[in-house]
Amino acid sequence: xxxxxxxxxxxxxxxxxxxxxxxxxxxxxxxxxxxxxxxxxxxxxxxxxxxxxxxxxxxxxxxxxxxxxxxxxxxxxxxxxxxxxxxxxxxxxxxxxxxxxxxxxxxxxxxxxxxxxxxxxxxxxxxxxxxxxxxxxxxxxxxxxxxxxxxxxxxxxxxxxxxxxxxxxxxxxxxxxxxxxxxxxxxxxxxxxxxxxxxxxxxxxxxxxxxxxxxxxxxxxxxxxxxxxxxxxxxxxxxxxxxxxxxxxxxxxxxxxxxxxxxxxxxxxxxxxxxxxxxxxxxxxxxxxxxxxxxxxxxxxxxxxxxxxxxxxxxxxxxxxxxxxxxxxxxxxxxxxxxxxxxxxxxxxxxxxxxxxxxxxxxxxxxxxxxxxxxxxxxxxxxxxxxxxxxxxxxxxxxxxxxxxxxxxxxxxxxxxxxxxxxxxxxxxx
Amino acid sequence: xxxxxxxxxxxxxxxxxxxxxxxxxxxxxxxxxxxxxxxxxxxxxxxxxxxxxxxxxxxxxxxxxxxxxxxxxxxxxxxxxxxxxxxxxxxxxxxxxxxxxxxxxxxxxxxxxxxxxxxxxxxxxxxxxxxxxxxxxxxxxxxxxxxxxxxxxxxxxxxxxxxxxxxxxxxxxxxxxxxxxxxxxxxxxxxxxxxxxxxxxxxxxxxxxxxxxxxxxxxxxxxxxxxxxxxxxxxxxxxxxxxxxxxxxxxxxxxxxxxxxxxxxxxxxxxxxxxxxxxxxxxxxxxxxxxxxxxxxxxxxxxxxxxxxxxxxxxxxxxxxxxxxxxxxxxxxxxxxxxxxxxxxxxxxxxxxxxxxxxxxxxxxxxxxxxxxxxxxxxxxxxxxxxxxxxxxxxxxxxxxxxxxxxxxxxxxxxxxxxxxxxxxxxxxxxxxxxx
Numbered sequence: 001x002x003x004x005x006x007x008x009x010x011x012x013x014x015x016x017x018x019x020x021x022x023x024x025x026x027x028x029x030x031x032x033x034x035x036x037x038x039x040x041x042x043x044x045x046x047x048x049x050x051x052x053x054x055x056x057x058x059x060x061x062x063x064x065x066x067x068x069x070x071x072x073x074x075x076x077x078x079x080x081x082x083x084x085x086x087x088x089x090x091x092x093x094x095x096x097x098x099x100x101x102x103x104x105x106x107x108x109x110x111x112x113x114x115x116x117x118x119x120x121x122x123x124x125x126x127x128x129x130x131x132x133x134x135x136x137x138x139x140x141x142x143x144x145x146x147x148x149x150x151x152x153x154x155x156x157x158x159x160x161x162x163x164x165x166x167x168x169x170x171x172x173x174x175x176x177x178x179x180x181x182x183x184x185x186x187x188x189x190x191x192x193x194x195x196x197x198x199x200x201x202x203x204x205x206x207x208x209x210x211x212x213x214x215x216x217x218x219x220x221x222x223x224x225x226x227x228x229x230x231x232x233x234x235x236x237x238x239x240x241x242x243x244x245x246x247x248x249x250x251x252x253x254x255x256x257x258x259x260x261x262x263x264x265x266x267x268x269x270x271x272x273x274x275x276x277x278x279x280x281x282x283x284x285x286x287x288x289x290x291x292x293x294x295x296x297x298x299x300x301x302x303x304x305x306x307x308x309x310x311x312x313x314x315x316x317x318x319x320x321x322x323x324x325x326x327x328x329x330x331x332x333x334x335x336x337x338x339x340x341x342x343x344x345x346x347x348x349x350x351x352x353x354x355x356x357x358x359x360x361x362x363x364x365x366x367x368x369x370x371x372x373x374x375x376x377x378x379x380x381x382x383x384x385x386x387x388x389x390x391x392x393x394x395x396x397x398x399x400x401x402x403x404x405x406x407x408x409x410x411x412x413x414x415x416x417x418x419x420x421x422x423x424x425x426x427x428x429x430x
Numbered sequence: 431x432x433x434x435x436x437x438x439x440x441x442x443x444x445x446x447x448x449x450x451x452x453x454x455x456x457x458x459x460x461x462x463x464x465x466x467x468x469x470x471x472x473x474x475x476x477x478x479x480x481x482x483x484x485x486x487x488x489x490x491x492x493x494x495x496x497x498x499x500x501x502x503x504x505x506x507x508x509x510x511x512x513x514x515x516x517x518x519x520x521x522x523x524x525x526x527x528x529x530x531x532x533x534x535x536x537x538x539x540x541x542x543x544x545x546x547x548x549x550x551x552x553x554x555x556x557x558x559x560x561x562x563x564x565x566x567x568x569x570x571x572x573x574x575x576x577x578x579x580x581x582x583x584x585x586x587x588x589x590x591x592x593x594x595x596x597x598x599x600x601x602x603x604x605x606x607x608x609x610x611x612x613x614x615x616x617x618x619x620x621x622x623x624x625x626x627x628x629x630x631x632x633x634x635x636x637x638x639x640x641x642x643x644x645x646x647x648x649x650x651x652x653x654x655x656x657x658x659x660x661x662x663x664x665x666x667x668x669x670x671x672x673x674x675x676x677x678x679x680x681x682x683x684x685x686x687x688x689x690x691x692x693x694x695x696x697x698x699x700x701x702x703x704x705x706x707x708x709x710x711x712x713x714x715x716x717x718x719x720x721x722x723x724x725x726x727x728x729x730x731x732x733x734x735x736x737x738x739x740x741x742x743x744x745x746x747x748x749x750x751x752x753x754x755x756x757x758x759x760x761x762x763x764x765x766x767x768x769x770x771x772x773x774x775x776x777x778x779x780x781x782x783x784x785x786x787x788x789x790x791x792x793x794x795x796x797x798x799x800x801x802x803x804x805x806x807x808x809x810x811x812x813x814x815x816x817x818x819x820x821x822x823x824x825x826x827x828x829x830x831x832x833x834x835x836x837x838x839x840x841x842x843x844x845x846x847x848x849x850x851x852x853x854x855x856x857x858x859x860x861x862x863x864x865x866x
Contacts, residue, residue, distance in 0.1 A: 023470035025445065026802050056722070065728065068721035071792045075439055075797020092795055094439060121735030123759075129738035131690035132758045133583055239687030240582040242575060272522065282524040282539075285515040297568055300575035322575060353520045360473070360522025360541050367805045368470045424687065 005385060007196045012213030013185025015089040017376045017385060018200055019192040021369055027193030028092040028373035031105045032381060034053045034188075034284065035181035036085045037159045038310065039219050044169055046161015049082040050126055054174060054186070055089065056080070059111040062104050064118060070100055077370075080160050085310045086381045092370045095194040099203070105189075106207040109182055119171045127167065130160050137240050138318065144234045145246045145419035149314055153225035156240030182206065186216040193369045225250070227311065232411040235420045243321040245330055246298075248409050248420035250313040254308025254382040261406040262306055264317060264398045267354035268346045269338075270304025270317055276365035276374075282357065292337035293319055298330040310382045316408065327420045338411050345404035358395045377387050437789065438834055439797035446799060447812055453644040455652065455816075459659055463651045463812040465644040468806055473543050474640025475806040476525075476538040478554065479816060481633035482668050483532045484606040486693030487624070490615060493608020495529035495568075495628075497573060502527050504565035507558040511565055514551065523548055527555075531606050532666070532748050534629075542641035546650055549726070553654035559625060560812040566618035567803050568755060577610045584692040584859040585758070587683050589855035592694035595679045596752060600672050615779035631655060637813040639806040655697070655768070669749040672698055680856040691761045691860025695771055698753030699848050702819045703747035707781045707834050709733035709844040711744055714786050715791045716841070718742025718755055725778065730770050736763050738779060753848050776851040796830045 004017040036048050058064035071078045075091035078101070089108075100224035133139040143158050150156035160166075191202065228250060252258055275404020276393055284290050284303065293299035299319040306315050319332045365371045379388040444450070453465045487494040503525070504511050518525055523540035525548060536556075538548045580586045590605055597603035607613075636655070638647040675697065700707045718726040723741045730740040737759045745751035755775070759767045802808045803826075816825045 024801050026804060027693060035645065065721075065732065070788060073723045073793045073797070075794055075799070075801065077798070077801060092801060094800055097797075098438075099461075121732070123736035125731060125738050128690065128736070128758065128760050131760055132738055134689035182781065239685065242582070271519075281523060283515065283526070288521045293574075295568070297571065300572045320575060320579075322571060324571075325576070331517075356520065357522035363473045363541055364473055364539060367473060369804065383485045 006122060006201065007277070007385070008201070008390055009353065010184065010209050011184070012209065013215075013380070014208050015188040015380065017190040017370065017380065018140045018197045019093060019197060019376055020197055020373060021162055021192055022194050023093045024369060025194050026186045027095050027103045027191060027195055027371050028090060028370040028378045029096040029105065029191045030088055030090040030097060030189070030373050031109070032188040032190065032377040033181055034085070034186050034381060035177075036083050037161075038084050038154050038222060039181065040154055040161070044177070045165045046126070046159070047173055048087055049161065050122070050166070050169065051174050051178050052080050052082045052087050052308055053122045053126060054114050054119060054178075055108050055112055057111050057115060057122065059107045060113070061107050061111070067104055070168060072262055072290045073250070074100065077102070084155055084159065084313065086378075087329070088377065090373065097397065098193075098195070102203065102207050105252060106211065107220050109184065109187065110211055112178065114171055114175045114249065114288060116171050119174065120382055120401060123166065126155060126160070127163070130163060130166060137236075137238055137423070138246070140238055141236050141244055141246045144236050145248050145316070145417050146314070148224050148232045148234045148417045148419075149228070149248055149250065152223050155311065155313055155348035155364050167229040170415045174328070180219060182218065183214045183216050184211050184272055185213065187376050188339055188380045190373055190380070192373035192376055208291060211239070220257060222311070232417045235419065235422055236394065237422050237424060239424055240423040241323060243323070243326050243327045244319060244421040245319040245334070246316060246421075247331075247334065248314040248316040248414045248419070250312055251306070251410050252312045255387065256406065258406050258409070259308065260394045260398050261402040262359070262410070264351055264354040265346070265403050265406050266304045266315065266356055268350045269341065270302060272354065272361060273304060273306060273360050274365070275308070276361065276371050281361065289334070289354055290316065292333055293330060296333060297322060298325050298333045308378075308382050327422070331418065332377055332407070340407070341410070345407075346400055348400055351398060351400050351403060356394050359392060362392055396428055434481050438793050438830065439743055441796065441799060441830060443830075445805060446826045447779060447809055449823045452813060453648055455648045456824065457631070457656055459654060459656065461634045461636060462566065462653050462817055463648050464637040464817060465647040466809055466813065467642070467644050468639060468641050468809065469641045472542050472641050474506070474542045474638065474642050474805065475513060475542060475810050476545070476548055476636070476638050477536065477807075477810045478634065478636035479533040479535040479814065479818065480556075480629060482628040483529050483643055485531055485667055485669070486664070489604060490613035492604055492608075494620055494624050495534065496607050497570065497613065497616050498536045498624045499529040500543045500573070501561050501566055501569055501621050502555040502559045504569060504742050505562040506554050506561045509554070511562070514555065517547060517551060521547060526598055527533075529606060545642055545647070546729065547623070548851050549650050549654045549701070553735065556659055560620045560854050561621045563618045566621060570616060571611060571670045573607070577607065580607070581610070582685060584685055584690060585756070587685060587859035588756075588857045589784055590693040591683055592683050592696070592754065592855050595681055595855035595857060596675065596696070596698060598673060600670060602672070602749065602751070606607060619647070622727065627662050628664060628695065629661030630726055631658045634661050635814055635817050638808045639810040639813065653731045653774050654784060672750050673803070674698060675853045675855060678852060678854055678856065679696055680858075682859070683857070683859040685859055686861060688861040690758055691764050691858055692828070693757045693764060693767060693771075694754055694857045695761060695768065696742075696855055697849060697854050698750050699744050699753030699790050700746060701748060701750050703748070704746070706844045706847065708832060709840045711790055712788070712795065712836055713783070713841045714742050714744040714753065714779070716787050717778055720791050720794060722725070726771065728773055729774050730757060730767060733796050734766070734770060736760075736767050736770070740767075744817060749796065751847065764860065772854075776847055779842075779845050779851065782845070783817050783838055785838060788838055788841060792836065795833045798824065798826040799829065
């Protein structure tokens, strides 16, 4: 049931989702393309993210540097994101100014220039972005864990791509990727905010309806990751004095029934994660892992991360190890705690707490029109909007037995990759 | 209320927080309460500040205000650490405290039905914390880990180095989270004494925004805090004058094994009380924020492709904070990026801004208000800002006119007053060896 959401598909294949929200004079418009690092192969890793950058470099009608000023002039905000499964572009504008966003999104869906000079300049920017990521020990570790977890499926690399590919990809590689995936039939236009749906839809038909309905060329098939048979370990050495642990388990995608039990498991084990794109979550000091690792002084912090993806991805636990302990000691305490969880299932109280937390985080997220529009599109990528609408209800139905079953199924050593960051101990010097 | 001038976004002034929709009450103990209703989502936010910060600690005890603020939730006369967190996490609520240079701030969030639980807890931890020894020892160890991560972070190291260079002997040269040396000597007793001698309701601000009746919110806050007194609460020390730089000063810090360098360049900006503050904020937007990071973004990021991030910032607090440019660049491009940034600042103070740039940025400042006020957090921040800096509760309603009245000449004069291309601090942190 989609109360108040207009959903339709234009003749050229563009999916449209409109949700009226009249609490503030704002509109948030998102275009989602079903393309991300999942659609990349060796040699062009990072191409989806580079294409996203080039989408800000102009069309004949909106030359580079015009767009950002035009949006800002009206007091709007815009950005874009590339992830495993998708690339999304959004503008949140005062309601009276949204037409500009619609015009430019329709235009850059098919008419971006990909100027060679702009591309070479942007290549340097993205190389610099990756160098910034590499400054973080947690990025270096997560990248190796991800690579170890996937040897067949293209979830094997970071969205930003390998440095070697960033240095060698060509403008033609990018343009080919753009031409393949940026077609109306591979996109969802999701708009939420202070508008009337009928006139908004009419305007969308005018602007997007005549874009060519080229079918998306079938990309290379995406192979399923075979079941992992046995624990894997990776060790990363690098600068700093702080060790880290990153423990990742293979888990199913967002549309799978187990996702809700896993969400409750994550709350009990590591603290409720906010699924919202904007705004912060809540503390996790009463979670099992905080008590086992931080209160017992084996870690300075611990957290979990579960993401709604198309294909099976990873549930990961990250801990900042205290320098007076080795990562192996902290891992042992972690394993003991997980063993306790498997022996003593989560209680009805823990499940009730997770449900209340989910309800609160859901309410916090609904304050923002941008976040509402985010869910309107994002849920369509891995499931559909009904997934989001029924989210609280499905979380509420999760039982302790289901949580226990999920723990027994997924939190087992043969299903995980253990990553350890071992710092070299170099001190900074002036 | 005059209409904004033609050409700028038209706002429904009455939709912005103003005297008609803000409820304000000052208690006899000096606490000011502000409340505004928003029933569009069933949540509520509680935020505010106390007049105690790193300025109240001695340099040898750097980080004490921060440790004390973080320690408030570690135990009270009636509840343990576990009970405190169980009471909020079981509701999906959050409450946290942190100390800066001037003040200690707090932020709580819950479903509207749970506001009272949050208020009772906030009052309890502020008024009767016990700072248990074992809890504080653990907290200190966590802080030390955070500091060792900070000291390996190129952005943080560049910023700390910049503050040292720019502020010399002034307290603004010191990080409010202290150093590993100072924090390792801090104890539970020190935090307890610091709390006893500095925490109090005088000058405290508390704002409640969300799905609760404003009058009910004021009453609930008064019940929780109305009888709090601390005769020992001191008057916060004044901010010593800052001495400007005599020339360009530069320091490079080496962090072996890193892939990228961070650069911070700038000088001393206006305080929030300075009559030129809003003009400086507009100038800063043109220089390094508007669109994709203003003029600096156009030159350093877009044209030269040198950096993923380059932006400028103005931190107008109670005293003269820095007006600075930050960039993350490949180590090989550090010198070129510094030259480009300095050139751009020079061009800015010599040539000024065009009328188009000024109008674009004025339009942005005015037009973005609805987006800033969309969430309860945004409104609460606006309420606290108006009260703390004595802007008047109609500030955001007057704001479009204030912004629209700023001229090119004022932008140029204000930029020249604060940005002197030959009297700046430059700090670099990255893998390369020292050069400066």
